[in-house]
Amino acid sequence: MASSLKYTLHQYGAHELQRVGVWDLDIADKAKYWIIFIHGGAWRDPRVTHEAFAPSISRILDASTSSIAAFASIDYRLSPHPDFPQDPAETPETQLRVARHPDHLDDVRAALVFLQREFALGARYVLLGHSAGACLAYQFLATAPLSSTSRADDEGRVGDGETPHLPAAVLGIEGIYDMTGLNARVGGSYSGFLSAAFGAPGDWDRAAPMKFAGRYRDRFGGLAALAHSPDDELVDMPETEGMAERLRGDVGEGSLLVWKDLQGSHEGIVEDGSGVARLVLRILAILEDRAGS
Numbered sequence: 520m521a522s523s524l525k526y527t528l529h530q531y532g533a534h535e536l537q538r539v540g541v542w543d544l545d546i547a548d549k550a551k552y553w554i555i556f557i558h559g560g561a562w563r564d565p566r567v568t569h570e571a572f573a574p575s576i577s578r579i580l581d582a583s584t585s586s587i588a589a590f591a592s593i594d595y596r597l598s599p600h601p602d603f604p605q606d607p608a609e610t611p612e613t614q615l616r617v618a619r620h621p622d623h624l625d626d627v628r629a630a631l632v633f634l635q636r637e638f639a640l641g642a643r644y645v646l647l648g649h650s651a652g653a654c655l656a657y658q659f660l661a662t663a664p665l666s667s668t669s670r671a672d673d674e675g676r677v678g679d680g681e682t683p684h685l686p687a688a689v690l691g692i693e694g695i696y697d698m699t700g701l702n703a704r705v706g707g708s709y710s711g712f713l714s715a716a717f718g719a720p721g722d723w724d725r726a727a728p729m730k731f732a733g734r735y736r737d738r739f740g741g742l743a744a745l746a747h748s749p750d751d752e753l754v755d756m757p758e759t760e761g762m763a764e765r766l767r768g769d770v771g772e773g774s775l776l777v778w779k780d781l782q783g784s785h786e787g788i789v790e791d792g793s794g795v796a797r798l799v800l801r802i803l804a805i806l807e808d809r810a811g812s
Contacts (some may be wrong), residue, residue: 521590522578531633532626534596534613535621539555539630540569543575551588553640554579556798559650559693562623562716563598571649573626574792579799586803588643591634595655596625597674598715613714620717621724622636624652624658631659631683642684642741645752645802649714649789650754653694657728657762660689663738688742688802692795693754693785696762697730698723704755729762741771742805746758746798748781758808776802 525543560567568590576590597616648656702709717723724730743766747759764776781794
């Protein structure tokens with residue numbers, strides 16, 4: 520169980536949501552991988568926090584943990600939610616949920632900088648995100664410097680530009696990658712939360728990982744993975760299929776994994792955690808096999 524591990528909550532910024540939870544399994548072993556999670560919640564749901572990763576951690580602990588050093592889960596500033604209004608006159612600035620792109624992404628990057636400075640994990644981590652978190656994971660790749668400048672020094676620290684190491688692998692689960700396309704397929708019913716997170720619809724494509732104007736392979740040389748459940752009632756399969764097609768023509772078949780065999784509803788995937796655990800362990804096995812070949 521995740522509760523059996525030493526857990527610490529760290530602040531990487533002044534806002535109360537600029538925090539990252541760390542579960543220590545074997546942090547001292549620098550040869551092992553960190554598993555770092557970015558939660559979903561449509562960029563705005565205050566009920567969804569870094570603790571959403573705990574069931575998946577527990578499922579992973581029930582299986583193999585031989586190559587894992589630690590788990591981390593990132594919280595980030597949120598956009599406004601109409602069901603959870605705040606009065607700006609009475610709410611401290613450090614608690615306001617008024618984030619708009621790229622605030623969420625800036626926070627993910629800052630959290631990774633913090634973790635790499637604090638724990639010197641370098642590039643030995645798997646970055647995974649669910650739903651909006653999957654979008655953030657691939658936005659992180661799309662906005663990374665070109666590969667010649669995207670690494671920190673050999674000891675895992677970051678430079679003055681606060682550029683974190685890129686991960687060994689990225690996994691998007693039930694992700695949102697084309698805001699315009701997804702919203703059109705649901706008859707415009709997602710306009711509210713997408714506009715809260717990204718502004719006017721005319722701005723969405725510039726932030727969409729599927730419509731990234733550059734080439735992922737110019738920034739990222741690791742393993743790219745996508746996963747989806749046919750039972751997902753909130754994000755449809757074409758969203759993952761479209762992102763897979765984009766990556767297939769970019770990073771190539773040899774660096775792309777696509778799984779459509781998850782089982783469960785959109786939120787159920789994370790609430791149960793068993794499917795997430797299987798995916799993480801599959802990726803770790805591939806990384807270890809590549810390292811040994």
